[in-house]
Amino acid sequence: MKNLFYYKDAMMKEFTAQVVKTGKDDTGNFIVLDNTAFYPTGGGQPHDTGWINDVEIIDVEKINEEIRHYTAADVSNISGEISGKLHWSRRFDHMQQHAGQHILSAAFVELFDMATVSFHLGTELVTIDLNVGEVSEDQLAAVEKRANEIILENRPIETKWVTKEELAQYNLRKDVKVDEDIRLVIIPDYDYNGCGGTHPTSTGQVGLLKILATEKMKKQIRIHFICGNRVLQQLAMRKQVLSDVARQLSASEEEAANALRKFTKAAKQTEKSLTEAQDTLLEFEAKELAKETVAAATFENRSIQSLQKLARFITQQNGEAIALLVANNEDKLQFVAARGSEQTKSMKDISAAALPLINGKGGGNDALVQGGGEKAITAEALIKAMKEAVQ
Structure with missing residues (x-):
């Protein structure tokens, strides 16, 4: 241990040594030397890399008291004295x-x-x-x-x-x-x-x-x-990121933090206003659907969260209603079923009827369920099956 080159002189960048053996194990082809400046993985410190002659060393590990220098190259012809060189910037x-x-x-x-x-x-x-x-x-x-x-x-x-x-x-x-x-x-x-x-x-x-x-x-x-x-x-790296942020905010780097806070505050207010506007539209949409006891509808590219919110608006406006909503999204069908406060039908029955038809998964309770799965059938066919489950 004491005589290993990497311990005798940690600043050694190049060295010569004799090949003891070459071989191959589960990690790859390796070379064992009678001494080395290559540090093997250990003690929280990663291994060195570099070259033995012209062969690139990509890993160094201590295995059964041997320091094995691993390479992707063929090592069968390497013997005698070699020249070793560390990837010094890494070391x-x-x-x-x-x-x-x-x-x-x-x-x-x-x-x-x-x-x-x-x-x-x-x-x-x-x-x-x-x-x-x-x-x-x-x-x-x-x-x-x-x-x-x-x-x-x-x-x-x-x-x-x-x-x-x-x-x-x-x-x-x-x-x-x-x-x-x-x-x-x-x-x-x-x-x-x-x-x-x-x-x-x-x-x-x-x-x-x-x-x-x-x-x-x-x-x-x-x-x-x-x-x-x-x-x-x-x-x-941080200078580059800061400069980019400051440029996008039209602010100096010193004022970038304040400008970002103002932008974030404005964005949150805009998001709040947009959510309120969307809710108003959903309530208007729910008003029409809530006229039916079984309020069924299909949509193109509507999120599950939007379906849930629309279903709640429908059942709030009509306590006797059952809302059945299906969205035909990019790669799957998604559905929501919800009941009003005056209904006793378990929505789990709706989910149990719908999920096998689309090889889907879902969850919920007696009052509201949701799920999604493959486009094995059309959105209209899924709504029809959910209606039949209600009846």
Whole structure:
């Protein structure tokens, strides 16, 4: 473990090694070397990618004490000495994020005694889960400020292999779960932590840390954050989105939030007015249909919500009425059946008669049912069957 290239020199971008064997398993074709700078998936950190000679390496995993370098290419002719080259921007990004996680987690402990219980390094964001039920905005601001102070101070990031007995000499942020090959990642006078991942050689190389969001996870809080080059990428993306929103609102970027609030308020008022107008039309439509004891009608492209509302208006205007409504929509038939307050007929009987005809599903109660299914018959034929069920 100690002699692996990615542990001896995390900044190593290229290397030479000897092929131990090649093979194929359920994951794919693989190459095993006598040493490697490719980091395998583990400890919350994703695997490296890159090239062995001219062969692209797409995955690296530790299987039965072997580090297998997976590729889609044929590996049967690869032997002897090889040249390895990492996809360096990917590796360095992972190192920035992982070191940033150490710094952030230590800041939460130092300032508020909040421990990190899990860590995930995603392709866009990084998360840690804290062992607390809530975190205030002031606490987040203080932790972010402290983390960036440590980054700006450009402290060294050291690694050290120790025995289980030597652990007592260090003020560890959390307990170490292994008894052998114990590797500490140390930011002097700040953080001491057992870790098998890769990190840059100083905190300054993390660049910058930004907390983006929090999320409630049962009894824990998940912190979403980014470091280094990802901050620039997120800033560019958010700048583009903000500029687009501001342009569509005919406002400056500084006034985009206020303009959006005004637009949303106006849109809600318009939506309310439109709903009221639609209800007025439905009530007028219901007035004609409510003249019949069995008020039956078919419609083209009418939502189930509109059918339900129309049925309620009909039965409110005529307590003796039964409303039978069918909509012929794009890919299915939908229906609603409702009864007035003076009717005793169960609408479940209507649903039971209608659903088998359209291979459909539905629900409701004795007073109102709804359902939908295939266009196995016409809307008119479905209405006819529902009328027969009433009779």
